Amino acid sequence: MVxxxxxxxxxxIHRVTPETEGWEAPYEKATAHxxxxxxxxxxxxxxxxxxxxxxxxxxxxxxxxTTSPYKEKLAATTVATAADLRSEILTSDxxxxxxxxxxxxxxxxxxxxxxxxxxxxxxxADCRMGYPRGTFDRNFGDGxxxxxxxxxxxxxxxxxxxxxxDEILDVWRMDTNKYVHAxxxxxxxxxxxxxxxxxxxxxxxxxxxxxxxxxxxxxxxxQDQRKHAQMAKMLGLKPEQVQxxxxxxxxxxxxxxxxxxxxxxxEEAAAGDRIxxxxxxxxxxxxxxxxTDAIAAVKGRRTIKQNLGTKMVxxxxxxxxxxxxxxxxxxxxxxxxxxxxPSASCIFRERDAIYxxxxxxxxxxxxxQYPPQRICTKCRSADNFSSLRLSDKKAKLFxxxxxxxxxxxxxxxxxxxxxxxxxxxxxxxxxxTDVNPKDVKVGMTVEMSFRKIxxxxxxxxxxxKCVPFRGVSREETK
Amino acid sequence: xxSIKDKVAIIGMGCTKFGENWDKSAEDxxxxxxxxxxxxxxxxQKEIQAAWLxxxxxxxxxxxxxxxxxxxIPVTRVENLCATATEALRNACFAIASGMYDxxxxxxxxxxxxxxxxxxxxxxxxPSSRTSYPLGAAAHFFARMATRYMHxxxxxxxxLKRTLAKISVKNHHNGSxxxxxxxxxxxxxxxxxxxxxxxxxxxLFDACGVSDGxxxxxxxxxxxxxxxxxxxxLVKGMGLAVGARQGFLQPAYDFVHAExxxxxxxxxxxxxxxxxxxxxxxxxEVHDCFSITELVIYEDxxxxxxxxxxxxxxxxxxxxxxxxxxxxxxxxxxxxHPLGASGLRMVYEMYKQLQGKAGPRQRKNPTLALTHNLGLxxxxxxxxxxxxxxxx
Numbered sequence: 001m002v003x004x005x006x007x008x009x010x011x012x013i014h015r016v017t018p019e020t021e022g023w024e025a026p027y028e029k030a031t032a033h034x035x036x037x038x039x040x041x042x043x044x045x046x047x048x049x050x051x052x053x054x055x056x057x058x059x060x061x062x063x064x065x066t067t068s069p070y071k072e073k074l075a076a077t078t079v080a081t082a083a084d085l086r087s088e089i090l091t092s093d094x095x096x097x098x099x100x101x102x103x104x105x106x107x108x109x110x111x112x113x114x115x116x117x118x119x120x121x122x123x124x125a126d127c128r129m130g131y132p133r134g135t136f137d138r139n140f141g142d143g144x145x146x147x148x149x150x151x152x153x154x155x156x157x158x159x160x161x162x163x164x165x166d167e168i169l170d171v172w173r174m175d176t177n178k179y180v181h182a183x184x185x186x187x188x189x190x191x192x193x194x195x196x197x198x199x200x201x202x203x204x205x206x207x208x209x210x211x212x213x214x215x216x217x218x219x220x221x222x223q224d225q226r227k228h229a230q231m232a233k234m235l236g237l238k239p240e241q242v243q244x245x246x247x248x249x250x251x252x253x254x255x256x257x258x259x260x261x262x263x264x265x266x267e268e269a270a271a272g273d274r275i276x277x278x279x280x281x282x283x284x285x286x287x288x289x290x291x292t293d294a295i296a297a298v299k300g301r302r303t304i305k306q307n308l309g310t311k312m313v314x315x316x317x318x319x320x321x322x323x324x325x326x327x328x329x330x331x332x333x334x335x336x337x338x339x340x341x342p343s344a345s346c347i348f349r350e351r352d353a354i355y356x357x358x359x360x361x362x363x364x365x366x367x368x369q370y371p372p373q374r375i376c377t378k379c380r381s382a383d384n385f386s387s388l389r390l391s392d393k394k395a396k397l398f399x400x401x402x403x404x405x406x407x408x409x410x411x412x413x414x415x416x417x418x419x420x421x422x423x424x425x426x427x428x429x430x431x432x433t434d435v436n437p438k439d440v441k442v443g444m445t446v447e448m449s450f451r452k453i454x455x456x457x458x459x460x461x462x463x464x465k466c467v468p469f470r471g472v473s474r475e476e477t478k
Numbered sequence: 479x480x481s482i483k484d485k486v487a488i489i490g491m492g493c494t495k496f497g498e499n500w501d502k503s504a505e506d507x508x509x510x511x512x513x514x515x516x517x518x519x520x521x522x523q524k525e526i527q528a529a530w531l532x533x534x535x536x537x538x539x540x541x542x543x544x545x546x547x548x549x550x551i552p553v554t555r556v557e558n559l560c561a562t563a564t565e566a567l568r569n570a571c572f573a574i575a576s577g578m579y580d581x582x583x584x585x586x587x588x589x590x591x592x593x594x595x596x597x598x599x600x601x602x603x604x605p606s607s608r609t610s611y612p613l614g615a616a617a618h619f620f621a622r623m624a625t626r627y628m629h630x631x632x633x634x635x636x637x638l639k640r641t642l643a644k645i646s647v648k649n650h651h652n653g654s655x656x657x658x659x660x661x662x663x664x665x666x667x668x669x670x671x672x673x674x675x676x677x678x679x680x681x682l683f684d685a686c687g688v689s690d691g692x693x694x695x696x697x698x699x700x701x702x703x704x705x706x707x708x709x710x711x712l713v714k715g716m717g718l719a720v721g722a723r724q725g726f727l728q729p730a731y732d733f734v735h736a737e738x739x740x741x742x743x744x745x746x747x748x749x750x751x752x753x754x755x756x757x758x759x760x761x762x763e764v765h766d767c768f769s770i771t772e773l774v775i776y777e778d779x780x781x782x783x784x785x786x787x788x789x790x791x792x793x794x795x796x797x798x799x800x801x802x803x804x805x806x807x808x809x810x811x812x813x814x815h816p817l818g819a820s821g822l823r824m825v826y827e828m829y830k831q832l833q834g835k836a837g838p839r840q841r842k843n844p845t846l847a848l849t850h851n852l853g854l855x856x857x858x859x860x861x862x863x864x865x866x867x868x869x870x
Binding site for chain 1: 615617618619620621622623624625626629674675676677678679680722723724726727728729731733857
């Protein structure tokens with residue numbers, strides 16, 4: 001049975017605490033020193049994990065993080081080399097998501113199950129930054145975890161897995177951002193986290209023919225203490241079933257968070273325990289683990305408990321800022337007032353229309369309509385539509401304008417504003433791109449293309465445009 | 479359904495100079511238009527029993543009450559995009575026709591030149607899904623109509639641009655005779671045809687300007703009007719039609735007419751008893767936000783047959799001395815389009831024409847006049863038509 005062979009964790013010794021001059025929160029958090037980052041923390045966790053393991057049995061290493069020090073260049077190779085693994089192994093970074101850690105576990109599991117690897121080492125580390133003195137700055141902590149996945153001598157078998165993908169812009173950092181941004185707090189909880197995590201927990205329990213009462217310990221992501229506690233209630237967990245999320249001591253450690261809690265749970269687990277693990281971030285990954293007798297043989301780890309027990313207090317908040325190259329007052333235009341478009345909650349609500357390009361086809365009169373309507377434009381039937389994907393349909397250009405004064409950057413002008421009629425029905429208004437304006441003609445055939453409309457308020461705004469049907473090469477606009 | 483015909487009289491009007499009124503706030507313009515209307519009506523403020531304020535921006539009824547120092551009377555703020563000012567008039571008319579009030583104030587204002595950008599920033603007034611394309615200015619809405627007009631009727635680009643140029647030249651000529659206009663300069667057809675393209679096929683001179691302004695009307699029950707003046711003007715009919723995006727959802731829409739104008743005019747004409755608008759109406763102020771809009775409005779209001787607009791324009795039909803003069807004051811082309819003020823600015827001109835007080839722009843003894851607004855865009859619009867006439 002495939003499962004976890006070994007585990008390790010790392011929490012930096014440095015803490016921002018109420019003793020830190022200028023720190024305003026009544027609790028503490030772990031922070032990487034000036035010479036630490038996600039790679040160095042992952043190495044520390046990996047070394048801790050590999051105490052009794054043979055390096056030569058390991059066929060690959062995944063590094064999971066939202067804060068890789070590189071945007072181009074593997075961090076996994078640095079971690080693998082520093083952890084002294086062989087060279088003929090698979091290395092990959094799993095990034096850009098708060099559930100990168102659990103996704104890497106899932107990928108390692110699949111590799112072992114498929115027989116392409118005997119053992120895979122998963123490392124996860126994060127040191128995310130919220131703008132100075134913001135909520136995230138107070139709640140984010142730094143840390144790392146490592147899990148060795150394999151088939152023999154497992155201390156916990158992974159009995160079931162469940163993953164769900166969910167398009168939502170709730171918490172994010174653009175490629176050009178330094179700080180993590182988020183949409184309105186209440187929306188983030190209600191429409192994202194509170195919807196998806198219970199779904200994942202419910203589905204994996206159903207898959208395993210278990211109820212929440214059968215779980216010994218539940219390990220699950222939470223943005224902060226309050227949201228985590230609310231989720232425990234929502235899932236119907238008793239306090240003793242909830243793994244301590246370490247808020248107020250370590251803080252939210254991002255992609256490493258769920259795995260660090262899992263390590264802490266394993267440290268105290270006994271044979272036969274069932275552990276539920278659910279991560280969150282644009283969906284969720286869930287695992288159901290069953291602890292084996294081999295757990296008793298694990299020893300010599302630095303353990304979460306020991307990591308927590310040793311600390312050095314950072315003298316001042318200013319010093320902490322300088323460690324991380326943060327400047328007081330920086331905020332990248334975070335939302336303190338009503339934002340200009342686009343709206344994350346609106347994109348989420350209308351994601352089928354905006355991203356999937358679903359129109360509605362009236363079940364009574366057959367009229368195709370985009371964007372989807374509630375009342376049919378033709379026969380006025382109410383809420384009686386079937387979804388229809390328009391993204392792969394060709395269309396004919398009915399009329400257009402070529403606009404030179406739009407509020408768009410110069411390189412985007414002129415904008416070709418089109419009214420098109422889809423083959424099989426449906427009229428809609430779209431921009432045309434990849435076209436020389438002189439080639440635009442009433443009646444021409446177009447097809448649809450998913451594009452980035454604009455970036456504003458630290459949000460990338462994606463939507464569909466039409467393009468001339470790709471039959472021949474075209475001349476660029478001069 | 480009852481008719482508004484002859485139940486409400488306009489006894490006084492006021493209108494500010496339209497333009498980049500950098501030195502005037504919305505409140506300043508509200509006050510200026512109101513004082514002119516009071517003086518024209520020969521009334522004092524204490525006689526006003528209720529007021530309707532039209533504006534699309536963040537100005538409320540309280541702003542009007544404050545600047546005028548109204549005495550705890552009802553003030554209602556209304557909004558209907560480009561028909562906003564007419565909406566203030568329409569609601570005030572209905573309140574008077576109902577018998578609830580004897581005398582009311584209808585006023586509209588827009589302060590566009592504080593927004594910090596050129597063009598019309600529509601982001602504040604459109605409850606957008608916040609995912610829309612970055613097209614703030616409205617030209618592209620109507621340029622699509624121009625493209626289709628060529629295709630639909632087989633006019634060449636040259637032919638259409640010549641027609642549109644003639645409309646702009648006409649409006650600039652009328653504006654040159656009007657000291658309240660934003661632009662008071664004549665232009666030539668060649669200038670208009672060769673102007674820089676803003677949203678193809680429309681050029682700079684196909685578009686109206688962006689300006690600040692306010693206009694006001696004092697209304698009273700028709701049977702009381704004689705107490706205030708002899709040459710009061712009567713409201714004959716009002717129509718309002720709001721689109722439901724039929725044109726964007728149904729391929730049957732041809733993009734060469736605005737159904738909303740047709741429907742609103744039918745309501746107004748039925749109330750006013752108008753059967754043949756081209757021959758019965760003497761002059762009109764229509765919503766020439768773009769030259770193509772005015773061309774299509776001629777056809778939608780029944781001023782000429784479909785597709786024949788260019789011929790009528792070439793014959794000078796709608797010029798100041800033509801059969802049916804359109805936009806005698808210079809139109810949106812010369813006044814710009816402060817959304818909340820435009821409709822009442824139009825009524826101001828028609829009111830002056832009916833009283834024979836339009837100066838160098840005066841038509842010969844007009845008896846019936848029309849104003850028209852078209853909000854939003856072809857495909858889904860807000861059409862508003864008002865007919866006013868001389869007293870018997």
